[in-house]
Amino acid sequence: MDYLAPITIEEAVGALASTSDSRVFAGATDLIPQIRSGRPEPGLLVDLKRIDRLTAVTEGDTSWTIGAAAPTSGLTENIAFSRQFPGLSEAAGLIGSDQIQNRSSLGGNLCNASPAADSVPAMIVNGARAIIATPDGTRTITVDQVATAPGHTSLEPGEFIVEFEVDKPPARTGDAYLRMTPRTEMDIAVVGAGARITLDADGNCTEARIALGAVAPTVRRVTDAEAALIGHPITDDTLSAVAAAASAACDPIDDKRGTIAYRKQVAGVLAKRVVKLAAERAAGTATENGAH
Numbered sequence: 001m002d003y004l005a006p007i008t009i010e011e012a013v014g015a016l017a018s019t020s021d022s023r024v025f026a027g028a029t030d031l032i033p034q035i036r037s038g039r040p041e042p043g044l045l046v047d048l049k050r051i052d053r054l055t056a057v058t059e060g061d062t063s064w065t066i067g068a069a070a071p072t073s074g075l076t077e078n079i080a081f082s083r084q085f086p087g088l089s090e091a092a093g094l095i096g097s098d099q100i101q102n103r104s105s106l107g108g109n110l111c112n113a114s115p116a117a118d119s120v121p122a123m124i125v126n127g128a129r130a131i132i133a134t135p136d137g138t139r140t141i142t143v144d145q146v147a148t149a150p151g152h153t154s155l156e157p158g159e160f161i162v163e164f165e166v167d168k169p170p171a172r173t174g175d176a177y178l179r180m181t182p183r184t185e186m187d188i189a190v191v192g193a194g195a196r197i198t199l200d201a202d203g204n205c206t207e208a209r210i211a212l213g214a215v216a217p218t219v220r221r222v223t224d225a226e227a228a229l230i231g232h233p234i235t236d237d238t239l240s241a242v243a244a245a246a247s248a249a250c251d252p253i254d255d256k257r258g259t260i261a262y263r264k265q266v267a268g269v270l271a272k273r274v275v276k277l278a279a280e281r282a283a284g285t286a287t288e289n290g291a292h
């Protein structure tokens with residue numbers, strides 16, 4: 001296996017074009033355990049972490065740009081970012097341990113294409129876009145267009161994500177991410193739920209985005225739950241409708257972490273809680289950090 005650490009995007013694109021048997025990586029916190037557990041080694045590994053643009057986290061006037069290979073600790077430790085995107089910062093802060101977060105990236109979390117990847121529902125509810133390097137330049141797609149099935153993405157051979165762009169939230173908007181794991185030690189989600197809620201001055205919901213992880217082959221937007229909120233205040237009734245729509249939207253598997261019935265039930269409960277927390281943040285009344 002050859003290893004290359006380019007310092008420009010062009011160099012990385014050229015290296016990937018030189019052989020079909022290549023893989024990019026950032027933190028390698030998914031890649032190395034997978035190779036050690038017997039998955040085939042690529043002939044060429046391309047390390048993205050030495051390309052400045054891929055590790056930068058930058059605040060612009062109207063949006064943030066997050067390098068696809070930037071360590072997730074760079075998000076959780078960024079106070080301005082965490083204030084504007086508490087849910088996305090919480091999701092990044094749930095990935096593994098401190099050691100893992102000093103390596104793990106949003107690009108790797110997304111492109112590993114696990115249905116349980118914690119940052120993905122939080123990126124999707126915030127409308128994040130992925131800028132992709134291709135042999136012909138760059139193209140941009142929304143984050144929900146990247147993972148197509150467990151372990152598979154829509155990226156073509158030779159392509160990689162350079163960075164993510166996420167617009168700053170409008171006024172009276174809050175996001176949140178909650179996950180359920182069966183134990184308190186490091187583990188992956190039985191269900192993960194992200195929400196972003198915008199309220200008007202009277203407390204009625206004007207915009208809602210809800211996405212669930214680990215309940216279907218890819219992260220699932222719950223449009224019925226979103227529709228149940230728009231135009232209404234956040235009440236026990238609207239939250240019950242959110243829970244019912246979330247449970248109904250799930251298409252989970254049975255595995256050692258939970259049965260289908262359990263995952264559906266948990267999805268409803270988490271969706272309700274995450275919407276409530278995001279709405280409290282939108283209203284400026286949140287008193288607690290929701291991370292579990």
Ligand SMILES: Cc1cc2nc3c(=O)[nH]c(=O)nc-3n(C[C@H](O)[C@H](O)[C@H](O)COP(=O)(O)OP(=O)(O)OC[C@H]3O[C@@H](n4cnc5c(N)ncnc54)[C@H](O)[C@@H]3O)c2cc1C
Nearest residue numbers: 026027028029030031096104105107108109111117118161
């Ligand atoms: C102990 C432990 C605990 C963990 N806990 C969690 C957890 O709680 N929640 C969770 O979601 N994950 C968890 N993970 C999984 C992993 O840490 C995350 O998915 C992490 O974000 C992966 O990022 P990375 O940079 O290390 O990815 P890498 O391992 O470098 O790459 C992962 C995959 O993405 C591809 N890739 C990487 N960067 C790009 C790019 N820019 N463009 C295109 N493809 C790319 C690689 O080719 C590879 O297929 C855990 C892992 C470990 C080892």
